[in-house]
Amino acid sequence: MNKEFLSIKKLIETKGYKFTIQKRIILEELFSADIHLTAKEIYSKVKNKNIGLATIYRTMNLFTSIGIVKEIHADGMSYYELKMYSKKPLHIHFKCIKCNRIIDVDNTGVEIKYLKLNREIEESKKLQIHDANIMLIGLCDKCK
Amino acid sequence: MNKEFLSIKKLIETKGYKFTIQKRIILEELFSADIHLTAKEIYSKVKNKNIGLATIYRTMNLFTSIGIVKEIHADGMSYYELKMYSKKPLHIHFKCIKCNRIIDVDNTGVEIKYLKLNREIEESKKLQIHDANIMLIGLCDKCK
DNA sequence: TTTAATGCAAAGTGTTTGCACTATA
DNA sequence: TATAGTGCAAACACTTTGCATTAAA
Numbered sequence: 001m002n003k004e005f006l007s008i009k010k011l012i013e014t015k016g017y018k019f020t021i022q023k024r025i026i027l028e029e030l031f032s033a034d035i036h037l038t039a040k041e042i043y044s045k046v047k048n049k050n051i052g053l054a055t056i057y058r059t060m061n062l063f064t065s066i067g068i069v070k071e072i073h074a075d076g077m078s079y080y081e082l083k084m085y086s087k088k089p090l091h092i093h094f095k096c097i098k099c100n101r102i103i104d105v106d107n108t109g110v111e112i113k114y115l116k117l118n119r120e121i122e123e124s125k126k127l128q129i130h131d132a133n134i135m136l137i138g139l140c141d142k143c144k
Numbered sequence: 145m146n147k148e149f150l151s152i153k154k155l156i157e158t159k160g161y162k163f164t165i166q167k168r169i170i171l172e173e174l175f176s177a178d179i180h181l182t183a184k185e186i187y188s189k190v191k192n193k194n195i196g197l198a199t200i201y202r203t204m205n206l207f208t209s210i211g212i213v214k215e216i217h218a219d220g221m222s223y224y225e226l227k228m229y230s231k232k233p234l235h236i237h238f239k240c241i242k243c244n245r246i247i248d249v250d251n252t253g254v255e256i257k258y259l260k261l262n263r264e265i266e267e268s269k270k271l272q273i274h275d276a277n278i279m280l281i282g283l284c285d286k287c288k
Numbered sequence: 289t290t291t292a293a294t295g296c297a298a299a300g301t302g303t304t305t306g307c308a309c310t311a312t313a
Numbered sequence: 314t315a316t317a318g319t320g321c322a323a324a325c326a327c328t329t330t331g332c333a334t335t336a337a338a
Contacts, residue, residue: 018312018317039302052320057303059318073217076328077302094271107268110261117254117261118280124251127238130282136262138274162292162337183327196295201328203293220303221327 004085005031008068015066022051026059027068036072036093036102037080072133074102090115092134098143105136148229149175152212152275159210166195170203173211180216180223180237216277218246234259236278242287249280 009019017023029045030037039056044058051080060080063069070083074095079102083089092105092114118129138144152171153163161167173189176180183200190200204224207213215226218239223246227233236249236258262273282288 013313017316020312020318022319044308051319053302054261054304055319055323073220076148076217076220076222078220092265094273097274105265105269105271107265110265110268113257113261117257120254121236121238121249121251121280124248124254125238126285127249127280128283128288129238129280130241131280133277133279133281135277136265136271136273136275137277139272141270144271157338160292163289164293164337166294194295197327198329199294205329 008084010068011068012062017062022055025049025051026056027063030069030080030082034082034087035104036081038079038141042080054101061132070131072135074135075100090132090134094129094135094138094140096143097137098139101140102135103140145186150230155210155212156206161206166199167203169193169195169206170200174213174224174226176230178226179248180225182223186224203210214275215278218279219244234244236280238280238282238284240284240287241281242283245284247284 005027009024012019012023025046026042030040039053039060042060043051043053043056046054060069060071060078063073064080068082068084069080072079072081072093076091088104088106088111090108090111092111093102094105095102114132114134118132121127122129149171154167156163156167168183169170169190170186173186178239183197183204186204187195187197187200204213204215204222208215208224212226212228214227216223216237232248232250232255234255236251236255237246238249239246258276262276265271266273
């Protein structure tokens with residue numbers, strides 16, 4: 001178990017939850033996936049280990065509530081991705097209206113500018129922004 | 145019927161759909177609401193006119209597909225709002241994690257900057273961006 | 289008069305929950 | 314050993330669909 005993994009384990013325990021085998025397996029899946037997954041997709045990866053769909057949902061809700069995971073909504077469905085120790089703390093999603101793929105937009109420069117804009121809004125609107133979900137919609141390189 | 149209303153009527157007809165009483169009533173509701181509504185909320189406003197929930201969904205899907213309405217997802221639910229002739233073509237939503245309200249962030253300056261960033265991404269990633277869903281998450285003025 | 293659209297109820301899909309049982313701290 | 318967590322199935326909530334009927338062009 002590496003450092004990051006251990007510190008997430010510790011966070012779970014600090015919050016008063018038990019670090020079960022199921023949580024470990026799901027967490028491993030999230031680490032190796034590095035992309036947003038639906039509950040069903042996670043389920044299909046771990047169901048051979050006798051983990052039920054309900055456990056996936058319960059775990060993702062727990063992980064989301066303590067900040068381990070980020071939940072994004074698209075097409076009336078939830079996608080989950082690792083938020084903690086992510087290489088891309090804020091990232092922008094792009095959804096193609098033709099092929100329906102959801103891809104990550106990696107562009108460090110742009111992300112920093114987005115974060116700056118959030119700070120502008122925070123100040124002018126007296127909000128406290130913890131997170132941002134940005135979903136761009138249009139046609140991808142292949143479909144346009 | 146004002147100009148904007150008429151041109152939406154025309155758009156619907158041009159696309160080969162019929163401008164029914166139900167579509168007119170729902171459209172009127174969207175115009176007067178000026179904020180995102182769920183299908184149920186629209187339904188509760190028009191059910192006394194003998195319009196079924198299924199019609200709301202079918203109409204919203206149609207309106208979304210031809211660009212009259214914008215659909216935003218939050219908490220696994222769909223909200224709909226007028227996109228055409230909206231005073232705020234791109235706007236940013238903010239969701240408070242405490243009171244669960246979803247509010248609009250109106251700040252013209254910031255919105256223009258967001259649009260510029262989209263253009264940057266379009267060029268560097270070879271995408272064609274039609275729309276952007278931006279949902280900021282945190283604590284609102286009252287809850288923080 | 290053709291064809292899209294409607295209301296209703298049934299079906300579908302993603303998610304949550306109740307419960308008896310299990311496993312962690 | 315106390316309590317959080319689990320798998321399963323049933324329940325839920327939002328959305329879509331099949332069908333006979335209606336109404337718009």
